């Protein structure tokens with residue numbers, strides 16, 4: 023086959039595959055068998071492998087798996103991706119207004135949030151995304167197409183109403199909630215946490231492996247023309263409305279203003295709302311709406327003369343680092359924490375801020391006694407922004423990470439490639455307390471009577487030396503166990519069930535009975551709850567469910583072939599690599615757990631207790647009904663609450679899963695279901711159906 027023949031055949035195959043996808047996903051009326059589909063896919067992959075110039079990024083076969091690129095190709099921006107001139111005070115904006123009015127008359131302003139993310143440019147040809155690029159130096163940026171395709175909010179295809187060639191610009195960002203979760207995962211894995219959502223977003227876009235990007239909670243707001251396809255718009259607002267109608271996410275807030283006074287009140291209103299957006303904003307952008315005036319006003323080398331940024335003063339507060347303490351977490355990680363002189367910041371009193379690790383402290387040169395500025399990272403986590411060096415008196419002291427665990431006195435280690443220092447004593451009381459708390463938490467074994475204080479009492483009394491000691495607690499001993507002084511915070515509604523539980527001097531009493539009963543019930547909880555409860559790094563609630571869905575029972579996890587497969591598959595290059603429902607870090611961590619001495623002992627103890635948690639899918643489920651034994655996943659916007667559908671599915675014998683796995687029979691896709699999701703489902707052999715079809719199946 024020569025290049026010309028290959029190109030023709032590849033185009034033909036893409037057309038066939040896309041039609042099959044459309045019939046299958048959108049119309050729920052498959053027109054080809056799986057075998058033909060697989061053969062086309064394999065042939066296309068082969069051609070793209072042989073003729074790399076034909077391997078375009080939006081190819082249906084590349085779209086599913088997400089490619090691995092070797093570094094980033096460079097993209098020239100035409101027109102350049104400019105910055106914005108900035109103002110920090112209203113009188114500076116008034117000067118801007120005066121300048122504009124000297125040049126043009128009769129115009130309207132638009133005020134938009136200034137999204138604090140990473141600016142990107144998206145180019146569409148023939149209605150498909152052909153290139154995504156970062157701003158870079160404004161003229162030349164990085165080609166991040168593969169990564170942009172991994173962001174669900176980035177449209178892959180545009181409707182026929184959109185121009186054939188279109189370039190739009192906007193901001194990729196990480197949601198605030200996603201940022202917090204990501205940092206939790208990073209910390210549990212002993213990796214560096216991200217300073218703020220913007221850094222996390224930038225890091226996620228610069229991944230050489232698009233699958234990492236896909237695992238990050240990224241989103242998009244589009245707010246600018248990128249040249250091509252945008253000439254016809256008279257006004258900016260009209261253009262943004264068109265972008266929205268073509269499927270681009272646009273800012274959820276904007277105001278039009280005739281006068282500079284109206285601009286001022288819009289930016290005040292926006293400032294009030296600044297914490298209500300899913301993205302962080304660092305100010306407002308004031309633009310002229312009439313696009314015909316842009317060439318009249320022109321641009322400087324830095325930015326357009328028809329727009330100005332107005333930056334809000336960062337919300338920060340000054341305080342003093344009174345001391346630095348060290349906390350020991352569940353996985354033994356030692357975390358230095360700044361104990362601050364309490365101070366008000368954005369609506370709450372802040373007295374502590376995590377300093378993450380010793381590298382971070384050294385980088386910021388934070389010393390005990392320092393005056394510091396504190397901010398809220400991701401608008402939530404208090405963080406030390408910077409040291410006010412001018413206020414140093416010379417009495418400040420440098421912090422040193424303790425050589426031994428501050429709780430158990432055990433040895434500490436810093437693993438290669440990790441920033442975290444861990445206490446490696448498996449019997450460390452601090453770790454055991456935190457593990458016990460986690461073990462009892464809501465998504466784990468849900469032992470409501472076991473909170474922080476009870477965990478402390480159980481560990482310090484020596485009644486619990488191992489998590490599984492819970493299962494052989496002596497009720498009498500438990501009843502006679504005194505809770506330490508101070509008020510117990512009852513966890514998750516336990517107070518109503520246990521009158522008096524919160525009274526400081528009260529003994530366990532009936533609470534002991536209650537705890538014993540809950541422990542008894544925990545014996546039969548499904549596998550994913552147990553797997554999460556153990557507290558293996560990288561194994562959160564969702565991951566635990568994914569892994570549990572692929573295993574029969576707990577005893578099948580040690581040395582699991584499924585998990586080994588995931589790890590081996592990861593070592594494969596490019597196209598041979600499959601998408602598997604289990605994350606490789608998680609697979610590695612679970613295998614390592616069962617190989618460790620601690621894990622082996624845990625498994626043996628559990629077996630001795632006669633406990634072998636069963637995966638939900640194999641748990642004695644309803645064996646009759648139209649959906650008997652079938653895994654179902656609900657996604658997208660549905661016309662009824664998900665819980666309601668979940669009940670109906672279960673009543674019909676189905677098993678509601680949280681994520682698509684190879685065991686999922688149906689993906690019930692509501693409105694706004696991302697293409698990645700359905701493609702992934704399809705790749706795993708899951709049928710994608712709509713609500714109507716579900717109701718038919720339910721009868």
Ligand code: AMP
Nearest residue numbers: 104105106134135136137141193245307
């Ligand atoms: P800076 O990154 O501080 O130089 O500010 C300029 C940048 O603000 C632009 O390059 C855009 O990436 C970003 N930006 C965020 N929101 C907007 C918006 N609504 N309109 C224009 N630019 C925006």
Ligand code: ZN
Nearest residue numbers: 427430445450
């Ligand atoms: Zn320790």
